[in-house]
Amino acid sequence: MSDRAALMDLMAPIRGRVVAASALQVVYAVSALVPFVCVAELARELLAPGPPDGARVWTIAAVAIGGLLVRFLAFGAAGAIMHFADADLQLHLRRRMAAHLARVPLGWFTDRNSGQVKKAVQDDVREMHHLVAHALLDLLAAVVTPLAALAYLLTVDWRLTLVTLLPVPLFAVAFAVMMRGFGDQMSRWAEANERINAAVVEFVRGIAVIKTFGQTQRSYRRFAEAVDDFADFFGAWVRPMLRLSGLSMALISPPTMLLVVLAGGALFVSQGWLAAPDVLPFALVGVGLTAPFLTLDMGSMRLRRAAESAGKVAALLDSPVLPEPEEPVAPEGSRVEFRGVGFSYDGETQVLREIDLVMEPGMVTALVGPSGSGKSTLAKLLPRFHDVTEGAVLIGGQDVRAIGSDRLYRHVGFVFQEVQLLRAPVAANIALGRPGAGTEEIERAARAAQIHDRILALPRGYDSVIGEDAHLSGGEAQRVSIARALLADAPILVLDEATAFADPESESAIQDALSTLIAGRTLLVIAHRLSTITGADQILVLDGGAVGERGVHADLLAQDGPYARQWAAYARASERDWTHDEEVVR
Numbered sequence: 001m002s003d004r005a006a007l008m009d010l011m012a013p014i015r016g017r018v019v020a021a022s023a024l025q026v027v028y029a030v031s032a033l034v035p036f037v038c039v040a041e042l043a044r045e046l047l048a049p050g051p052p053d054g055a056r057v058w059t060i061a062a063v064a065i066g067g068l069l070v071r072f073l074a075f076g077a078a079g080a081i082m083h084f085a086d087a088d089l090q091l092h093l094r095r096r097m098a099a100h101l102a103r104v105p106l107g108w109f110t111d112r113n114s115g116q117v118k119k120a121v122q123d124d125v126r127e128m129h130h131l132v133a134h135a136l137l138d139l140l141a142a143v144v145t146p147l148a149a150l151a152y153l154l155t156v157d158w159r160l161t162l163v164t165l166l167p168v169p170l171f172a173v174a175f176a177v178m179m180r181g182f183g184d185q186m187s188r189w190a191e192a193n194e195r196i197n198a199a200v201v202e203f204v205r206g207i208a209v210i211k212t213f214g215q216t217q218r219s220y221r222r223f224a225e226a227v228d229d230f231a232d233f234f235g236a237w238v239r240p241m242l243r244l245s246g247l248s249m250a251l252i253s254p255p256t257m258l259l260v261v262l263a264g265g266a267l268f269v270s271q272g273w274l275a276a277p278d279v280l281p282f283a284l285v286g287v288g289l290t291a292p293f294l295t296l297d298m299g300s301m302r303l304r305r306a307a308e309s310a311g312k313v314a315a316l317l318d319s320p321v322l323p324e325p326e327e328p329v330a331p332e333g334s335r336v337e338f339r340g341v342g343f344s345y346d347g348e349t350q351v352l353r354e355i356d357l358v359m360e361p362g363m364v365t366a367l368v369g370p371s372g373s374g375k376s377t378l379a380k381l382l383p384r385f386h387d388v389t390e391g392a393v394l395i396g397g398q399d400v401r402a403i404g405s406d407r408l409y410r411h412v413g414f415v416f417q418e419v420q421l422l423r424a425p426v427a428a429n430i431a432l433g434r435p436g437a438g439t440e441e442i443e444r445a446a447r448a449a450q451i452h453d454r455i456l457a458l459p460r461g462y463d464s465v466i467g468e469d470a471h472l473s474g475g476e477a478q479r480v481s482i483a484r485a486l487l488a489d490a491p492i493l494v495l496d497e498a499t500a501f502a503d504p505e506s507e508s509a510i511q512d513a514l515s516t517l518i519a520g521r522t523l524l525v526i527a528h529r530l531s532t533i534t535g536a537d538q539i540l541v542l543d544g545g546a547v548g549e550r551g552v553h554a555d556l557l558a559q560d561g562p563y564a565r566q567w568a569a570y571a572r573a574s575e576r577d578w579t580h581d582e583e584v585v586r
């Protein structure tokens with residue numbers, strides 16, 4: 001769907017009101033002209049030879065006042081209707097987006113997509129507001145008033161009307177020359193801008209490294225060069241354009257228009273083609289004929305931007321949702337089974353293939369393997385962050401796709417690397433695990449997650465709002481999310497153990513919290529710690545998306561394959577870490 005079609009589509013719920021407001025705006029735009037026309041007509045009447053017609057004079061005066069009244073009423077009504085319609089549209093769109101986002105797969109919320117959501121919900125909807133509430137009506141008035149003026153002038157004298165319009169073709173030529181190669185120049189402009197941005201980002205991001213290695217001058221030079229390039233290019237492009245733009249704008253400016261009208265009028269009167277008072281309407285109304293050329297440019301740019309934003313909102317609303325089962329089933333028990341599971345993010349690259357895995361209740365299954373081998377992807381298929389592209393994932397004998405999401409999350413808890421805390425009180429953040437949980441239960445979970453004391457030390461304890469009066473370290477945030485999972489008390493838990501490495505100070509606290517969390521649960525863990533790996537009931541060694549080896553630690557070591565080699569590397573690394581810690585302590 002094109003952006004423009006998307007815009008029309010999104011505005012469908014308020015179409016009726018847009019039409020009504022546009023009609024009122026047309027009335028406003030025409031009536032805006034009425035007082036000027038009346039003054040011109042009055043002058044023609046009074047200056048005409050012979051005594052003025054009193055009744056006609058009064059009628060003109062009445063029409064002028066009536067026009068003024070209608071103008072104000074129509075303007076107010078059109079604006080009010082559009083503003084109410086706009087408020088409804090924004091609410092409607094944001095509700096639609098929220099409803100849609102509640103149904104997209106959890107795995108869709110990557111960094112990129114979250115940024116996109118923020119932009120669509122805030123900026124893009126606001127951009128559409130500008131269009132609906134302001135630009136559309138302004139654009140309409142900018143076109144209708146001059147058209148009405150043109151129609152009126154044609155009734156006065158069509159020849160002088162044509163003369164009045166003389167500057168328009170000249171303006172068109174100057175404008176066309178100015179816009180030659182505009183597309184190319186715009187893309188060069190964007191490129192130059194991008195280079196500056198990249199240089200700024202490099203400079204700011206790397207500031208610590210840059211300073212440490214004494215590279216400030218060099219890095220700054222790159223930024224300065226990018227800025228100089230940009231300034232040169234911009235100057236070369238814009239200088240001749242400014243001259244042309246000045247010329248074209250001067251051609252259709254009111255003084256030029258007045259000059260043309262008066263010169264043409266003088267000629268017409270001297271030749272006896274027109275009575276002198278008949279020049280007056282042209283001087284009063286004709287001068288504004290070219291006004292839309294000045295505003296149309298701005299209006300059409302806004303329209304384009306709003307259409308672009310609408311395209312992004314539509315794309316968001318179009319992102320595929322996770323199908324919910326019509327008649328959800330209940331899993332019987334918490335045995336987990338991956339049956340011939342294959343998965344691809346993009347439909348082309350196979351990230352997982354032919355995964356078979358059974359996890360009996362209470363069993364610890366460790367996933368190991370090199371970076372990119374598919375551990376996180378596999379783990380995330382269980383809480384249905386994505387749907388498998390081949391095979392099936394079953395819990396308690398039921399396909400996860402047939403279990404309603406509410407029930408699924410009561411069965412499967414997860415603690416992943418990217419800790420998600422809401423801007424809400426700490427207690428509410430923990431209670432997400434089980435809405436309706438009492439204070440006592442929340443505190444018990446926090447205590448078990450080794451975070452209770454830290455929460456009490458916050459300015460308002462459990463009522464402190466995350467991100468406002470509660471600023472938690474990475475490790476503390478992890479413990480809050482562990483408390484949440486503890487409270488949810490799901491029998492199956494998916495865990496990325498790397499969480500434990502994020503914050504060395506609280507590592508042992510996190511370890512204790514995790515041991516409490518995993519006790520007695522069926523656990524699928526992306527394992528990083530020797531103790532978890534050696535103690536696991538089964539270890540899956542992933543290699544390029546397939547299961548390379550599987551078994552318990554001792555058996556795998558005895559096989560002397562990839563696992564044994566990886567293990568040797570782990571052991572060396574952790575020994576080194578340990579020695580390092582010792583040194584620090586000493």
Ligand SMILES: Nc1ncnc2c1ncn2[C@@H]1O[C@H](COP(=O)(O)OP(=O)(O)OP(=O)(O)O)[C@@H](O)[C@H]1O
Pocket residue numbers: 110345346351369370371372373374375376377378
């Ligand atoms: N959201 C995504 N969209 C597309 N491809 C992805 C996405 N997430 C991961 N991948 C790709 O899938 C493959 C497996 O990634 P995955 O994160 O599952 O591996 P991993 O074994 O957990 O790696 P690590 O130990 O580094 O976290 C990689 O090639 C990765 O680039």
